[in-house]
Amino acid sequence: MxxxxxxxxxxxxxxxxxxxxxxxxxxxxxxxxxxxIQYDMFKAEMLPDPFIGDNCELxxxxxxxxxxxxxxxxxxxxxxNKENVELVFEGIDxxxxxxxxxxxxxxxxNMFKTWRFSVKEIIKETGNELKVFIKDPKEAALEIxxxxxxxxxxxxxxxxxxFGQKPTIQxxxxxxACAFGWDWGPTLPLSGIHKPVFLEGWSExxxxxxxxxxKVSSDNKKAEVHGYVKFTDVVEEKAEAEINLLLxxxxxxxxxxxxxxxxxNVAFKxxxxxxxxxxxxxxxxxxxxxxxxxxxxxxxxxxxISRRIGIRQLETVVEPDEFGTSFFVRVNGVSVFAKxxxxxxxxxxxxxLTESDYRRLISDTVKANMNILRVWGGxxxxxxxxxxxxxxxxxxxxxxxxxxCTVYPSYKEFLQSVSxxxxxxxxxxxxxxxxxxxxxxxxxxxxVLHYKKLPENEARDYFYVFEEYLCGVVNRLDRSRLxxxxxPHTPYSNNxxxxxxxxxxxxxVWHYGMSFDAYLKRYDRFMSEFGYQSFPDxxxxxxxxxxxxxxxxxxxxxxxxxxxxxxxxxxxxVTKEFGAPKNFGHFLVMSQFFQQKVIKTGVEHWRANRxxxxxxxxxxxxxxxxxxxxxxxxxxxxGRWKALHYSAKRFYSPVLVTAAKYDNELKVTVVNxxxxxxxxxxxxxxxxxxxxxxxxxxLNIEVNxxxxxxxxxxxxxxxxxxxxxxxxxxxxxxxxxxxSSNNIFHFxxxKEAALExxxxxxxxxxxxxxxxxxxxxxxxxxxxCDDSKAQFSDNYFDLLPGETKTVELLPVKQENPxxxxxxxxxxxxxxxxxxx
Numbered sequence: 101m102x103x104x105x106x107x108x109x110x111x112x113x114x115x116x117x118x119x120x121x122x123x124x125x126x127x128x129x130x131x132x133x134x135x136x137i138q139y140d141m142f143k144a145e146m147l148p149d150p151f152i153g154d155n156c157e158l159x160x161x162x163x164x165x166x167x168x169x170x171x172x173x174x175x176x177x178x179x180x181n182k183e184n185v186e187l188v189f190e191g192i193d194x195x196x197x198x199x200x201x202x203x204x205x206x207x208x209x210n211m212f213k214t215w216r217f218s219v220k221e222i223i224k225e226t227g228n229e230l231k232v233f234i235k236d237p238k239e240a241a242l243e244i245x246x247x248x249x250x251x252x253x254x255x256x257x258x259x260x261x262x263f264g265q266k267p268t269i270q271x272x273x274x275x276x277a278c279a280f281g282w283d284w285g286p287t288l289p290l291s292g293i294h295k296p297v298f299l300e301g302w303s304e305x306x307x308x309x310x311x312x313x314x315k316v317s318s319d320n321k322k323a324e325v326h327g328y329v330k331f332t333d334v335v336e337e338k339a340e341a342e343i344n345l346l347l348x349x350x351x352x353x354x355x356x357x358x359x360x361x362x363x364x365n366v367a368f369k370x371x372x373x374x375x376x377x378x379x380x381x382x383x384x385x386x387x388x389x390x391x392x393x394x395x396x397x398x399x400x401x402x403x404x405i406s407r408r409i410g411i412r413q414l415e416t417v418v419e420p421d422e423f424g425t426s427f428f429v430r431v432n433g434v435s436v437f438a439k440x441x442x443x444x445x446x447x448x449x450x451x452x453l454t455e456s457d458y459r460r461l462i463s464d465t466v467k468a469n470m471n472i473l474r475v476w477g478g479x480x481x482x483x484x485x486x487x488x489x490x491x492x493x494x495x496x497x498x499x500x501x502x503x504x505c506t507v508y509p510s511y512k513e514f515l516q517s518v519s520x521x522x523x524x525x526x527x528x529x530x531x532x533x534x535x536x537x538x539x540x541x542x543x544x545x546x547x548v549l550h551y552k553k554l555p556e557n558e559a560r561d562y563f564y565v566f567e568e569y570l571c572g573v574v575n576r577l578d579r580s581r582l583x584x585x586x587x588p589h590t591p592y593s594n595n596x597x598x599x600x601x602x603x604x605x606x607x608x609v610w611h612y613g614m615s616f617d618a619y620l621k622r623y624d625r626f627m628s629e630f631g632y633q634s635f636p637d638x639x640x641x642x643x644x645x646x647x648x649x650x651x652x653x654x655x656x657x658x659x660x661x662x663x664x665x666x667x668x669x670x671x672x673x674v675t676k677e678f679g680a681p682k683n684f685g686h687f688l689v690m691s692q693f694f695q696q697k698v699i700k701t702g703v704e705h706w707r708a709n710r711x712x713x714x715x716x717x718x719x720x721x722x723x724x725x726x727x728x729x730x731x732x733x734x735x736x737x738x739g740r741w742k743a744l745h746y747s748a749k750r751f752y753s754p755v756l757v758t759a760a761k762y763d764n765e766l767k768v769t770v771v772n773x774x775x776x777x778x779x780x781x782x783x784x785x786x787x788x789x790x791x792x793x794x795x796x797x798x799l800n801i802e803v804n805x806x807x808x809x810x811x812x813x814x815x816x817x818x819x820x821x822x823x824x825x826x827x828x829x830x831x832x833x834x835x836x837x838x839x840s841s842n843n844i845f846h847f848x849x850x851k852e853a854a855l856e857x858x859x860x861x862x863x864x865x866x867x868x869x870x871x872x873x874x875x876x877x878x879x880x881x882x883x884x885c886d887d888s889k890a891q892f893s894d895n896y897f898d899l900l901p902g903e904t905k906t907v908e909l910l911p912v913k914q915e916n917p918x919x920x921x922x923x924x925x926x927x928x929x930x931x932x933x934x935x936x
Contacts, residue, residue: 109306109403110179112299114171114230120292123166123233131169135451136193136292137234138162142449150449151727151737152644154659156286163289164239169232175225175299182301185220191295192232194275195240199231210274211294212481212502212521223299237279237289241269248272251511253558254548268506274517276445277478277504283663284722284731288448305339306403307395308332312531313580316375316413320432323375323411328367329393335359342394342401343368348376348387368393377432378410378533380471381494382439382754383775386410388491391531410491410533416582418591421713424600425591427626428716429472429496429536434775435806437710438496438717439703439752440465440472441734442629445479448726455485456915461724462489464735468745469752472496474587474628474719477542478504481525490534497534498628498719500587501570503541507548510561510569519573526577537582538574540566543605545586549596587628603717605629609698610669610732619702620762623709630702631721631732632673633666634695635688639888640738644728650684661730670694670730679851679935686934692743693880693896693931695732699744703751704758704843708769711808720744739912743880743896757782757834759845766819766845768812768832772803779803780836782811786819788827789854791876791901795819801834816847827854829877831900844898855879855932858899864923868909872928874899879931883907886925890918899930 120137121128131140141147141162150156179185187200193211197204201224205217245267249255270277281287312327325345345353355368376387388408395403415430429436446461447453465473473490475482477500490497501522508514529535548554548562566585574583590602598604603626608614610632619630635641641650641657649656652667661667674681674690677697681687699720706715725737734744751758755778756771772778779802786795803809820828825847833842846853858878863871870892872881878899883892893908909926911918 109300109302110176110182111301112175112179114173114297114299117173118169118171118293120167120169122162123168128170131292132451133169133293133297134191134295136290136294136449137167137169138288138290138292139449139451140292150286150288153646153649153656156288156659159288163287163291164236166236167234167291169234169293171230173228173230175223175228177225179299179301180220180223180225183220183303185218185223185299185301187217187219187223187230188298188300189215189293189295190297191293192234193290193292193294194237194273195235197233199233201229210517210521211276212274212525213517214295214524219299232293234291237273237275237291238269241273241275244272245269248509248511251509252561254507254554254561255509257507257554257558271506271508274502274521276480277502278445278726279448281662282478283666284444284729284733285662285726286448290450294450302332302403304397304402305331305333305335305395307393307405309527310391310393310405310407310531312391312407312409314409314411314413314533316377316411316432318433320377321374323372323377324369325372325389325391325409325411326367326369327391328365329405330365331363331395334362334364338397340396341366341368342396344390344392344394345370345372346390346392347372348389372411375411378412378491379494380431380436380496381466382469382471382773383431383434383436383494386492386494388533407531408488408491409531412533414533414536414581416537416584417713418582418602423623423712423714424598424625425602426713426716427602428713435713435716436471436496437707437773437806438472438626438719439707439773440470440474440495440719441723441748442476442719442721443473443479443482443723444476445726446724447737453483456913458483458485458489460739460913461735462486462493462495464741464745465495465723466493468734468748469754470495470748472498472536472717472719473723474498474500476500476504476722477502477539477587481529484528487529487532487534491532495534496536497532498537498539499529499535500539500542501574503544503566505543505547507544507562508565510565515565515569518570522570522573522577526574530578530580535581537584538578539587540570540583540585542587545596546588546605599624601625603628607631613669613672616698616701620705620760623715624706625715626717627702627706627715628717628719629721630699630718632695632698633663633670633730633732634691634742634744635670635730636725636728636736636738636742637740638685638688638884640728640736640740641688642888643738652684652687657730660728663730666730673698677849677851678931681934689743689880689882689929690934693882696743696747696896700747700751701760703748704756705760707751707756707771708758708760708767708808708810710771710806740891741895746894746896749894753841755834755839755841756843757832757841758843759830759832761816761845761847764815764817766812766814766816766830767810769808769810770801770803770834771808773806775805777802777804778836778839780834780839783831783833783835784812785831786823787829787831787877788823789829789856789877790827794823794828795821820847824854826852829853850879850931851935853879855935857932858930860899860928860930862926862928864926866920866923868918868923870907870909870923870926871904872899872907873904874901874930876901880934881905881928881930883926883928885909885922885927887919887922889913889916890922
């Protein structure tokens, strides 16, 4: 227990010395707060590692139990003598009743909300006892569902099979939805006090919150930082507000305002000449400023609040145009093509996550040239550190509200709880420059309108909740950002998920078995979900599977594949494009290479069509995992980059040259995401796999800022000139003073391609740098080594004849250094070795 005392405020933290027990056995253990009881049981060796084999099943009883948390503590005379004393739980997961000194002081029903209870009349200086009774979340959700199932037409409908699923329970309880299981995650509905607990005492007024907006002039030469400070109570006489803006160069601007008695807020405005602008990754730097507000009485600070901000003008542009309705982000006057992935909670056992984990993951997005993450609505409003790092690295955040993939209630008590949840979280996050928009939900509008086509009386509750009620709440809390009711959503339409406007989710390639060339027929304005699964690396698989389980259909491997029919889809795609794998190890490599080929096809097509803001975003599904699993992720649970993430580093580069075949026409396009024009020479070649250069042409190219340009077009017949397409590949290389980009197009499937032995030569030195040289063209060079803590600075790459590439051996996690002799075990194969 620690204490912080000020002039009129004091705070006592209550995060230590907790115990808890399961109500049906009374076996008490020490527990961590913040934390989850089941994770504490795991640390106490009462539960096995849930990620090994099918051990997750052994957690079922522990997750479906009631628990009691207990704490004995002393307060202080300074605290209990304050005019106001509150017990604050920043987060309880989820349904609970709270007693202090034997008196019920309140209950909770929402893990996303902060709970405050007045305890002035109950708290003692010494000998306090606090108990938190937490109910089994599954049982609690079932009870609520039974009680409320007839509260609206849409919920009556949901009691039947809905969207191909049995009636859900996660929609009745404000708990992380994916805790009840998802098609990439385990069923682990944990319970506990998952955020800090403390006592707060204060007398007279204090600062409750601060609201901050930034505006930038059209020429970016002047900025305005304005907002208001809100107080908990009416302000007494002779009080003063002091608001400071600290710029990155150390310059400080101070505003002092004498407060009007009885006022509960004060507005402020700073004018900044030649402001240090915050930019998304790839467009500029991320300078951060600090706004501090002090409440002063008799020249003494009695209450303070501080927020770190970035000065930028951010707009989400939704306007009619020649293609339908635009949808893109504009920052400081620059149209931003959104390049990123969907973020899910980074660990099903959330207490394991550290700041280092968050920094590594956000750093990985930057290394892959991303500029946006979508925080998906079936997870959580992330920790402060997540948004702090996105601010620092220039990663925009598409922030879903926590609703996903089923219908939700509309009764008064539910909406009041959600309103409090939004007040807490939007108030906590609104100042972050990285947050681009608030989105009401994930895929519910699509379910209601497109899949089920519900009659008006059944869909009415959906539109009330997400297009009226929540829209109003969000707009009152943050007037500076767009509220987008659902993803996908097509504005000004009675349908949803249309290419002509808004954002879309296209799952035809994965769920419906379409060829990945189907992407080339779509011109979506903003593709916010699309994906394809692959298996994780063999080193990750060996953390949960024994050697005799290393086959696709083993019990353990099937348990770590949560998408029905997923393995068959992967095998079908791999076999059709590449041929049948020789063994399990080769299949893992081929599955990852096929995943990156699928996503690369879509991303490069949409980026090639960014001109006139036609296509302005790709957020693939998904960036990360929450346990070791077969999934759509590009970075697996253990932090290892899959082929997709290495490929993302290339296909998300600021300047991209890409070639794609539309019907029988091959188009070469240069994409420029920079806010300045680029120029250079583009070298085009038609090569045979045996090493002959059949055709060569050099073009001088210029591409405008934030634009794409088709620079070469010919039919396949014109290019091949009677050569067999199985024997040729086409290369593009852009050369400029500071920019380079290259790409390769294959006219046939690799299964049919006449690849020859590339005769790879490896030179590994003791400084962990590896040189790879090929005599002939090498497709998908895959590097591996025996050290499971190691990965490579590049992998799954192509190597042109005679080309030498230097790759560095790196630790997957900085806190786990690789062995000094790891370089000695490095091995390399190419796609030639994978072919049967």
